[in-house]
Structure formats: C-alpha cells, structure tokens
Amino acid sequence: MTAQNAFYAQSGGVTAVINASACGVIETARLHQDRIGKVFAGRNGIIGALTEDLIDTSLETAEDIAALRYTPAGAFGSCRYKLKSLEANRREYERLIEVFKAHEIGYFFYNGGGDSADTCYKISQLSETMGFPVQALHVPKTVDNDLPITDNCPGFGSVAKYIATSALEASFDVRSMAKTSTKIFVLEVMGRHAGWIAAAGGLIEDHGIPVMILFPEIEFDQARFLAAVQEKVAAHGYCTIVVSEGAKYPDGRFLAEQGTRDAFGHAQLGGAAPVVANMIKEATGYKFHWAVADYLQRAARHLASKTDVEQAYAMGRAAVEFALAGHSAVMPTIKRVSQDPYRWEVGEAPLSEVANVEKFMPREFISEDGFGITTSCKEYLIPLIQGEDYPPYERGMPKYVTLKNVAVETRLPAFEL
Amino acid sequence: MTAQNAFYAQSGGVTAVINASACGVIETARLHQDRIGKVFAGRNGIIGALTEDLIDTSLETAEDIAALRYTPAGAFGSCRYKLKSLEANRREYERLIEVFKAHEIGYFFYNGGGDSADTCYKISQLSETMGFPVQALHVPKTVDNDLPITDNCPGFGSVAKYIATSALEASFDVRSMAKTSTKIFVLEVMGRHAGWIAAAGGLIEDHGIPVMILFPEIEFDQARFLAAVQEKVAAHGYCTIVVSEGAKYPDGRFLAEQGTRDAFGHAQLGGAAPVVANMIKEATGYKFHWAVADYLQRAARHLASKTDVEQAYAMGRAAVEFALAGHSAVMPTIKRVSQDPYRWEVGEAPLSEVANVEKFMPREFISEDGFGITTSCKEYLIPLIQGEDYPPYERGMPKYVTLKNVAVETRLPAFEL
Structure with missing residues (x-):
C-alpha cells in the first residue's frame, strides 16, 4: 500500500x-x-x-x-x-x-x-x-457543546472553566463593593442556541454567590426575573447574573436586540448584558457593572x-x-x-x-424556576473543568x-x- | 509601651x-x-x-x-x-x-x-x-496606576498581564477567522483618566499583532483612526483595537456616551467598545466582535x-x-x-x-501617531507583568x-x- x-x-x-x-x-x-x-x-x-x-x-x-x-x-x-x-x-x-x-x-x-x-x-x-x-x-x-452522541465537545470544558472562574472572581469583586456601590454584575456569555456555557456560571452558587442564569432554552420572564433579583439583593446585598447571548423574550426577540438606536438613528448592535443591567437599574435603582466576554472566553488558553x-x-x-x-x-x-x-x-x-443535530440543555439540568442549574448539571459540568x-x-x-x-x-x- | x-x-x-x-x-x-x-x-x-x-x-x-x-x-x-x-x-x-x-x-x-x-x-x-x-x-x-512618586501601583501589574494576555489570545482568534468572518476585534478596558491599562494592550504588537490603542490622554481623531484601521486590515487581514473607557472626542465627550437611546427613549449606558466597533463597520463594512472586560480584568487573580x-x-x-x-x-x-x-x-x-495627585501616561510612552506605545513604555511595563x-x-x-x-x-x- x-x-x-x-x-x-x-x-x-x-x-x-x-x-x-x-x-x-x-x-x-x-x-x-x-x-x-x-x-x-x-x-x-x-x-x-x-x-x-x-x-x-x-x-x-x-x-x-x-x-x-x-x-x-x-x-x-x-x-x-x-x-x-x-x-x-x-x-x-x-x-x-x-x-x-x-x-x-x-x-x-x-x-x-x-x-x-x-x-x-x-x-x-x-x-x-x-x-x-x-x-x-x-x-x-465546539465551545457550544451542542454536538449529539458525544458526552461533551472539546473546547467547551475550557470555556466553562473560564466562565465559572471569571464569574466567581467578579462576584467577589461586586460583593466587596456592594455596600456603597455596585450591587449587580452582569456577565454575557456565548451560546446563541444552547445554554451550556451560561450553565457553567451556575457553578459559583456552591461558592456562596447569589447568581441567576438566563438561558436561551428558557423564555425570559422579565417580571419574575426582576423580582428574583430583588430577593437576592435583599438577602445577600448583591447579585451576579450570567446571561447567554441567545436569551430571548417570549416573542422570540433576543434580549440583545432591544431596538436601541444611536445618535444617528442607526440600529445599535449592543449586547444582552447592558440591556439586562439597564433593565435592573430602571426597576430597582441598583448600581451595576457589566462585562461581555466574547472572544476572550473561547480564546482563553491561559x-x-x-x-x-x-x-x-x-x-x-x-x-x-x-x-x-x-x-x-x-x-x-x-x-x-x-x-x-x-x-x-x-x-x-x-x-x-x-x-x-443540535443538543440543547436538558430541562432537568435547569432548576425549576429557570434561573439556575441543578445538582445533576453540576455533576455533569465539574469533571469537564478539572485540572489546569x-x-x-x-x-x-x-x-x-x-x-x-x-x-x-x-x-x-x-x-x- | x-x-x-x-x-x-x-x-x-x-x-x-x-x-x-x-x-x-x-x-x-x-x-x-x-x-x-x-x-x-x-x-x-x-x-x-x-x-x-x-x-x-x-x-x-x-x-x-x-x-x-x-x-x-x-x-x-x-x-x-x-x-x-x-x-x-x-x-x-x-x-x-x-x-x-x-x-x-x-x-x-x-x-x-x-x-x-x-x-x-x-x-x-x-x-x-x-x-x-x-x-x-x-x-x-489602584489598577489605574495613577499614584505619584511610586514607580507603579499594586493592582496594576496583574490587570496589565490580564489585558495583554487576553488581547493576545483574542487576536489569535480573530486572525484565525479573518478570511471569511471577523476582521476587527475591539476590547474595552478600564482607566477613565489614565491610559496605563490600555497601554498594556500595546504589548501584543511584539507578538506580531496589528493593534491600535485609544488612550484617554489622546483626543480621538475619528478620520485618522479609521484610515489607520483600514491600513492595518489591508496589510494584515485583521486588526485589534484596545479602547480605554476614558477615550474622548476632542469636545470632551466620552466615546461611550454616544447619545444612544433604547426603545423607550432612555439614554443607553453602552460601552466604548460597541461604539468603536459599529463606527468601523459603518465606514468599512468589516465584520467585528467586541468585548468589555470590566470587573473581569481587575478581579482576575487566576x-x-x-x-x-x-x-x-x-x-x-x-x-x-x-x-x-x-x-x-x-x-x-x-x-x-x-x-x-x-x-x-x-x-x-x-x-x-x-x-x-494623578499620574498620567507620559507623552513619550505613547507613539507619535497616538495609537500605540513606545519602546520605553514596553520597557516600563514588561517587568510589572513578570511571573505567574x-x-x-x-x-x-x-x-x-x-x-x-x-x-x-x-x-x-x-x-x-
């Protein structure tokens, strides 16, 4: 041969x-x-x-x-x-x-x-x-972790580790500042169709952080979301929100497409994070910070x-x-x-x-209220972020x-x- | 006693x-x-x-x-x-x-x-x-590195290392994608008055990356900036831009305050990164991605x-x-x-x-065209990011x-x- x-x-x-x-x-x-x-x-x-x-x-x-x-x-x-x-x-x-x-x-x-x-x-x-x-x-x-049959996809574990770690670090930051300043931190992550990356943000809950996740798989319910944020701030003094770029209103519009216009009247391609942050500010007055990780998350080989x-x-x-x-x-x-x-x-x-074939987050990986991850999801995720x-x-x-x-x-x- | x-x-x-x-x-x-x-x-x-x-x-x-x-x-x-x-x-x-x-x-x-x-x-x-x-x-x-007398401030070296590393990694990403997709990557960094953190982004130039920095210390000249971006894309196929949150128009307005309004007519608190990205898109049609590091940068103890x-x-x-x-x-x-x-x-x-007393970037640390850092700036920065x-x-x-x-x-x- x-x-x-x-x-x-x-x-x-x-x-x-x-x-x-x-x-x-x-x-x-x-x-x-x-x-x-x-x-x-x-x-x-x-x-x-x-x-x-x-x-x-x-x-x-x-x-x-x-x-x-x-x-x-x-x-x-x-x-x-x-x-x-x-x-x-x-x-x-x-x-x-x-x-x-x-x-x-x-x-x-x-x-x-x-x-x-x-x-x-x-x-x-x-x-x-x-x-x-x-x-x-x-x-x-694929960082999106959405291929079928395979338990997980190469690329996802590293993004998950990056998002979990970054959300933890930023939450320590907002916790420090919450008394007189920032009470809300919103982190936007990738995943237009599947919420796997956003789910990784949920791992910080076991580190004592009040966190809410907005998944593409769950229709965004603004009133329930804002009420839950206020509850968390009342209990902890601050709250971290991890929002998937694919989070959507019930009518199918992305949160990121809020119809914002710049000074010239052009449609503004903003992110979901500033939309969520401003929405919370409107409703509660809480001071916020937001970050959009974008390429940083999928390139973070460090x-x-x-x-x-x-x-x-x-x-x-x-x-x-x-x-x-x-x-x-x-x-x-x-x-x-x-x-x-x-x-x-x-x-x-x-x-x-x-x-x-696209593999979405199974419903049993998402908590009943739709804003968090379940124990079985954590058990799935943790091995994938193991080791440096x-x-x-x-x-x-x-x-x-x-x-x-x-x-x-x-x-x-x-x-x- | x-x-x-x-x-x-x-x-x-x-x-x-x-x-x-x-x-x-x-x-x-x-x-x-x-x-x-x-x-x-x-x-x-x-x-x-x-x-x-x-x-x-x-x-x-x-x-x-x-x-x-x-x-x-x-x-x-x-x-x-x-x-x-x-x-x-x-x-x-x-x-x-x-x-x-x-x-x-x-x-x-x-x-x-x-x-x-x-x-x-x-x-x-x-x-x-x-x-x-x-x-x-x-x-x-202070991450802002703006205290006088001391050669540098604790907190700055770690942010500088994070921004230099993240900008390098994201630039490798956009370089990979540039042929058919993203050609422009914009990273917004902290530093409302002083451009020290943005300067750290300039370190990726020595890794072969075409990069432009927008400093708070340098009045933003839109026409000259857009021309320089186009030159870099023509030469390299892509370009990375590191913009300080404090970058300003000649009239003193922050780039981040573009007068954008949301669907309800409320002033939108966007970042400088999406403004710069959209501005480049308008002028050139280049596909872009942008990130706002916000708290991730100053909390990145990892x-x-x-x-x-x-x-x-x-x-x-x-x-x-x-x-x-x-x-x-x-x-x-x-x-x-x-x-x-x-x-x-x-x-x-x-x-x-x-x-x-606030210590700004000395003019001799900024390249003549205002969009980069000089050798003496690199010599100043590199020791501060040494070691993991x-x-x-x-x-x-x-x-x-x-x-x-x-x-x-x-x-x-x-x-x-």
Missing part, C-alpha cells in the same frame, strides 16, 4: 483547544508515515482545499507542532463556509476531488461543529456519489481545562487511528465511563447521526506558537469561490 | 491583589504583638470605622490569612466614601476618634488610591488638628502577575514596619532600582505629596477564601452616616 497524504482543516469558530486536536492529528500521523505521507492543512479551512491553498505541515518542527497543544485559536486559519449539497453545487465537489487527486490526498480530517460534521459527511460520500475514494473523519470541536486539552488531543489522535483502521464517515466521541472519579474513553459515532494546563510564559505573556505555514506548490488552475 | 490596636481598611475599587496587601499588614502585625495588639478591619472600608462595625482579624486562622495572598477583591468589603474636610464635616472626625479611643486604636492603615491617600492624610493630621495621637499609613492600591503579588504584599508589610519605626503620614512606594534584570525596593513618600502566581484549585475552580469576618462588640451608640 502506498502512503496517501492527509488533508486537515479547522472550521467555524475557533477554541482554546482546537489546536490541541490539530496536534493530535499531526503527531499521530507522523508516527505512521508508511501509511500517511504528509498532512496538508487547509489555509482558512475548507477554502484552502477549494483554492488549492494547502499548508505543508511537514515543514514545521516537532517542537512547533507540540506547541499547538497549548496555543489557542486556529493555527492554520478557519472559515465560516458551508458546502452546499452536491445537487446545488456539484462544481465545488468536483474541485475538491481535483485538488485531492493532484495532491494524493486519501484522508480528510475536518475539525469543527455541527455544520462541519455535515460537510465532512458529504465528503465521506464522495466515493459513492462521485467515485472518488476518500476516508473522511470528523474531529469534534485558563484551559486540563481535561479539555487531553480530550481535544485524544479526538485528533483517535480520528487518525480510526482512519488507519479503515473507518470513514465517523467522528470520535467522548464517552463518560464513570462519574466519580471521572473517567472517560474514546467512542465512535456515525456522521449520519451527528450532522445537523498552563502554557509556558515568556516576558510575562504566554509563549504561543505561530507556525511558518508554508504553502504547497499549486498544480492546478485557480478556482473562483 | 502598651500594645495599641490597629485599624485596617480597603478603599475604592478593589483589585486582584489588594488582599495580598491585607495579608502583608496582618501577618506582619502578628509578628509584633508586643506593639500591635489586634488588627481590626473596617467592614466595608472607612464606613466600618464610622459605624463601629469592626472585624476582629485575630479570629481568623493563619491559614485563612495566608490565603488572602491569592484571593482577589476586598475580603473585608470596600467602599466609595470620601471624608470631607475637617471644616466641612467635623462630626465624622470626632466619631472616628471616639471609635479609635473605644477600641484602643493607635495605628491606621488605609489601602487605596488617590482619594484614599487624601483621607489617610487627613487622619494623620488628627494629632495636630484634634489632639488625638494616631499613626496613619497609606498602603497604595492570572495575577507574580511581581505584582509580591509588591502588594511588600507594601502591606512595609506600612506596618514604618509604623513600628514611628513614621506617620507616609506611604510605602515601589522604587525601580534596575531595569534589566528588573530589581525594585521599598521606598517611602510623604502623603502630603501623594494625596490628590497561580491560586490553588479545587474541583476545577480557584479555591479562594471567604473569611469569617466576626464583628467586634460595639461599645458606642450608633452613628448615622
């Missing part, structure tokens, strides 16, 4: 540990050079495949590849670009096959979330649909969960091992084997069951790697996206 | 390391119990002294006091409450003296910024002005600078040692003795020269201490603030 090359690409929003999966793919492939020749990475994800902009990862040193394990974001660039169906855009699939043929690519590793699983599934069907033999494996990644880093690496490694075992159209998964002590192992899921895995520092800042990312010489005519 | 008790209070906005100063005060006082009886902490700062709400720190274990070194925010509560002049409110000073007398307090340690230095100075004058002998020492603290922690502790210890040596109306300072390798020692400044000093973790989250904070029995009638 002659060695085939592999294609690896990062897709969608990046995370603190997606490069750890890349590290797992590349390091494992390097152990099997009799079977996998070179790993070519797509520059800016699948676009790199379409435009034949491939990065030759074999030109990176072992040290630099190892440094991917502690470097956040997408080392090869990512993209938001979803392949249409074969019927709708046959031209793109034909181009992919041309590029794969030109560079002797027989393995396709796609590192992303639900949309990417769908793309990966389509690629895996190319042997059937277009007669081109390629093994396509999906490597799970506070990654060790469990998450290990799982992200393991998913990359397992994808290569599955490929070498002849599998295709599958995704490695994380299976929770035991709760306490937490143990997990690698599982395997068919992409046909993963693609385009600090990057090295130099001159006071993390020493993250930027790869050389040398392009492979092109062999085909240019292609218009 | 009979032992006198000490009063310690935290004042103004708290920091990631103000408790390290408290730890320095209390641990050092405990070594000298022949001279300093007990350390009473004001619950919620100076308000605790006025209302005779004193916390008996002698009831806290040595372990819990040691844990203050790695616990963010104000363990005894802080407040925003500035004593008026003796002429304007003699009643408050008389009350303080009553409380100090009733609890045999001969030492006053006040841990705060510029306003607090003024309060501390007034207290130090009580022997002269009201015939009450008390030694008053100020322990410097990413404290080791240098900062050591200096905060040393300032607390030095204040007690100065008191024992008979000094009053002074503040310990940090003196930079050598740049490379960085060495510092404890100095001493008279409060008369500290109170109500991680807190212990338990179940995936930092194990911060919450003290018992037992109140001392009152001996006086109540007092209306």
